[in-house]
Amino acid sequence: MAREYDYRRDDSRLFVALRDNGHRFKIIMRDGKIPVIDEKDEDIQLVRTEESHMCFEYRERRFHCVVTNRNKNSYTMLINGVEYTFSVESVSSYLRKKILAKDTGDESELSIKAPMPGKITAVYVDPGDEVNAGDPLFALEAMKMQNEILSPIKGKILELNIKEEDVVVKNDELVKIGVVE
Amino acid sequence: MSKRLLIANRGEIAIRIMKSAKELGLTCVAIKSPKEPDALYLQHADEVVYFDDATRTPGIFLDIESLMGICRDNNIDILHPGYGFLSENPDLANACKENNVVFAGPKAELIRDMGNKTIAKEKAVEAGLPLLAGSAGVVHSYEEAEQVAEQIGYPVILKAAAGGGGRGMRIVESRDQIEKNYKSANAESLAAFNNGDLFVEKYIPSPKHIEFQILSDKHGNVIHLGERECSLQRKHQKLIEEAPSPFLSPQKREEMGQKSVEFAQKIGYDSVGTIEFIMDANGNYYFMEMNTRIQVEHPVTEVITGVDLIAWQLRVAMDEKLTLTQDDIKFQGWAIECRLNAEDAQNRFAPETGIISQIRFPEGEDIRIETGVENNSVVTPHFDSMLAKIIVRGWDRQNAIGRMDRALSNFRIDGLKTTVPFCKLVINHKDFILGTYTTKWVEDYYTDIMLEDPIDEMIAAHAAVYLYHNEFSKVASDTPDFEEDSMSVWVMKRRLNS
Numbered sequence: 001m002a003r004e005y006d007y008r009r010d011d012s013r014l015f016v017a018l019r020d021n022g023h024r025f026k027i028i029m030r031d032g033k034i035p036v037i038d039e040k041d042e043d044i045q046l047v048r049t050e051e052s053h054m055c056f057e058y059r060e061r062r063f064h065c066v067v068t069n070r071n072k073n074s075y076t077m078l079i080n081g082v083e084y085t086f087s088v089e090s091v092s093s094y095l096r097k098k099i100l101a102k103d104t105g106d107e108s109e110l111s112i113k114a115p116m117p118g119k120i121t122a123v124y125v126d127p128g129d130e131v132n133a134g135d136p137l138f139a140l141e142a143m144k145m146q147n148e149i150l151s152p153i154k155g156k157i158l159e160l161n162i163k164e165e166d167v168v169v170k171n172d173e174l175v176k177i178g179v180v181e
Numbered sequence: 182m183s184k185r186l187l188i189a190n191r192g193e194i195a196i197r198i199m200k201s202a203k204e205l206g207l208t209c210v211a212i213k214s215p216k217e218p219d220a221l222y223l224q225h226a227d228e229v230v231y232f233d234d235a236t237r238t239p240g241i242f243l244d245i246e247s248l249m250g251i252c253r254d255n256n257i258d259i260l261h262p263g264y265g266f267l268s269e270n271p272d273l274a275n276a277c278k279e280n281n282v283v284f285a286g287p288k289a290e291l292i293r294d295m296g297n298k299t300i301a302k303e304k305a306v307e308a309g310l311p312l313l314a315g316s317a318g319v320v321h322s323y324e325e326a327e328q329v330a331e332q333i334g335y336p337v338i339l340k341a342a343a344g345g346g347g348r349g350m351r352i353v354e355s356r357d358q359i360e361k362n363y364k365s366a367n368a369e370s371l372a373a374f375n376n377g378d379l380f381v382e383k384y385i386p387s388p389k390h391i392e393f394q395i396l397s398d399k400h401g402n403v404i405h406l407g408e409r410e411c412s413l414q415r416k417h418q419k420l421i422e423e424a425p426s427p428f429l430s431p432q433k434r435e436e437m438g439q440k441s442v443e444f445a446q447k448i449g450y451d452s453v454g455t456i457e458f459i460m461d462a463n464g465n466y467y468f469m470e471m472n473t474r475i476q477v478e479h480p481v482t483e484v485i486t487g488v489d490l491i492a493w494q495l496r497v498a499m500d501e502k503l504t505l506t507q508d509d510i511k512f513q514g515w516a517i518e519c520r521l522n523a524e525d526a527q528n529r530f531a532p533e534t535g536i537i538s539q540i541r542f543p544e545g546e547d548i549r550i551e552t553g554v555e556n557n558s559v560v561t562p563h564f565d566s567m568l569a570k571i572i573v574r575g576w577d578r579q580n581a582i583g584r585m586d587r588a589l590s591n592f593r594i595d596g597l598k599t600t601v602p603f604c605k606l607v608i609n610h611k612d613f614i615l616g617t618y619t620t621k622w623v624e625d626y627y628t629d630i631m632l633e634d635p636i637d638e639m640i641a642a643h644a645a646v647y648l649y650h651n652e653f654s655k656v657a658s659d660t661p662d663f664e665e666d667s668m669s670v671w672v673m674k675r676r677l678n679s
Contacts, residue, residue, distance in 0.1 A: 006529065013650065015646045015649065015650065015655070017642035017643075017645050017646050019638070019642070021421070023638065024638065025642040025643075026647075027642065029646060029650045035528060035643055035646075037639060037642070037643065042643070044643055046647070053595070054644055054648075055249065056640055056643070056644065058636070058640060059636075060306050063591065063637065064389070064641045065644040066595060067644075067648065071647075073649060075644075075645035075648060077644050078598070079637045079641050079644075080221060080602060080633070080634065080637050080641060081594075081598060081601050081602035081632075082527065082632045082637065083527055083598070084633070084637070084638050084641040084642070086641065086642055086645040086646075088412030088645050088646050088648075088649035090653070091505065095257060102183055107565060115528055115529065115531060116525075116529075116532070116535075117530060117562070132610070142531055142532050143339035143532045143565065143566060145416065145530070145532075147529060147531075162588070172345045
C-alpha cells in the first residue's frame, strides 16, 4: 500500500466516506491544502464554521452544510435541503469493517423501525405470523397521512412491540422479523 | 366605527386575509391558542383574543360554539373561515347567521349541497356539465358490468359501493378481463364490507386536474377568473399549481369558463368558489366537485388577473355588488406557486416538526411570498405542515419556470426539511417543462434519489470527513502515545465518543 506511506510522510490522512447506498469517496485531508477526492484535487474551501453548520465554497458556489445527525462515525449532512448519510472510516478501520462484515455473514433477523413519528392506527400481524415481502404490517398515522408499513422481506414475526393507539417516535423499534429462506 | 372581522384560522392564510381586510378598513381580530402562542399571524392582528384550547378537543378552529362565544364577546361583525378547518362546514355558516355575524363564504345550503357528492353531481348534470360516464347505480353481475363497460368504453374501474381505501377496486383494461376482475372485486368487497355491490365508472389513467375560479355576489352576478392547473399532487394533496394551464387552448378555456359560470348561476352561488374538473389526455373534461371556500392556490389567479379574491370575498359577503364584469378579466403573464411544506421528501413526505432557526425567503419584484412562519418559529404537530408558499410571475411560462428556479435556489431554511428540493426537481423536470405532467406523476415517476446532486453529495462527503478528521486530530493530540495503525476500531470509537 504505497499510498499509506504517502500520507504518513506529509502528514495527510486518507479516509473513506461510505454512503448508506454504497457510494464511496476516498478523501485525503492535507493540512493547509485542498483535499484530494477520488484521486483528484478538489478546490473546496471552508468559508466558515459554527457549531454544526459549515459553509464551503466550490467552483464559485457556496454550499451550506448542516450536521443533522451524528452517531459514532456516521454523519448525516443536510445540503440544499437534501440529506446524505456517510460513515467515515480511516483506511485501517475501513478494511477491518469489511472483514468483519464478511465474518458475520447474512443477517438472520430484521427490525422494522418507525420511519417517522406518529400514531399506530392498525396492527395487521401477530407474533409468530409468517409474512411475505410486501405484506402490510401496521398502519402509522402521521399528521393527517395514513402510512401502511410493509414487510421488506419474507419472514416470521419474532417480536411485536406495538398495539393500536400507541404513539411512536422516529427510529423506535416496532417489529422484529426473522428471515425465512 | 369600522367593522370587526374575526379570523377563524391561523398560519399564512390568516395573515393573507388580514392584509386585504385592513385595506377594506376592517378591524382584524385573531385567536391565540396555547398550541402556538408565538405564531406569526398574531403579530398582524389589530386585536388578539386568547382562547385556552390546550386540553379541549376539538381545538378552537374546529369549535363552532366557542367561536360564536368569541364573536359575541368581541362584537364581531364578520367571520372569515380561511381554508380547511370549518371553512366548508354548513353548521358554521348557519351559526353565524343565527348570531348576526356575516359569514365570508356562501350560504349554508350551498355549502351543504356541494359537500354532498350525489347532490353536487345531480346539479352539475342539470347545468350541463359533463360527468364521468358510469353505471347509474350498482351492478349485480359481471354481465351487467360488461354491458355498462361496453357502453362507456374501456378502461373502466370497478368500485365497491361500500368501499374505501382501495379495497374492492379494480381497473379493467379490456372485455376479456372483466369477468375475472368483477368476481375478485365482488369477493373482496363482500369480505371487507359485508357488501358485494359494485359500481362501474369510466377510468382515466393519468388525468389532469383543472379548476376554474368563480367569483359571484348576492345579486346574481357571476364571473370566472380562468383556470388553475393543480395536477402536481401527492396522495390528493396539491404541491405545485400554475395559472393558466399549459394544457388548455383559448377555446377550451372559454368553453369551460362559460360552463362553470352557468353552473354557478344555476345553483345561485354567491361567493368565491372553485369548480374542479379532471381532464383526460384528449382534453375531455369531467366535473368532480365544487369547493365553496377560498383555496390555498388562489394567489396564482390573483397574480395573473390582478384581482384581490379575498377582498372580493369579504365585500360580496357584506352584500356589495360585484362591479367587475367578465370583460374586465384579462390574463397577464404566467404564475406558478410552490407549497413549502415541512415534510421530508426523502422519507415519503413524513411531516417534520421543530424550530426554524433561520429562514430566508427569496426577494424580487415578481416573487410573492405568503408565509406563516419566520425565524425561530416553532412547527408543531398540531397543525398541517404547510409553512409558506412561493409564487412567481413571468411574462410567459418558460420565464416563470426560470424565476421559480432562481427563487427556490435563493430560499434557505435551517432547522427543518421542506418540500423545496422536491419543487425544484419538479419544475426542472421535462414533464413539467413540457406541461404533460398528470396527477399520477409523483406515484409513477418520483423517487427520492432524484433529489440528489452529485456535487452536493461530494461536498457532504468532504464535510463528514472534515468533521471526523478534526475530532480524530484532537484525539491524536490529546493522546501522547497515539498511533493510528495500532489502535483497534473499537478503542478509537470509544475515544471519539468520550
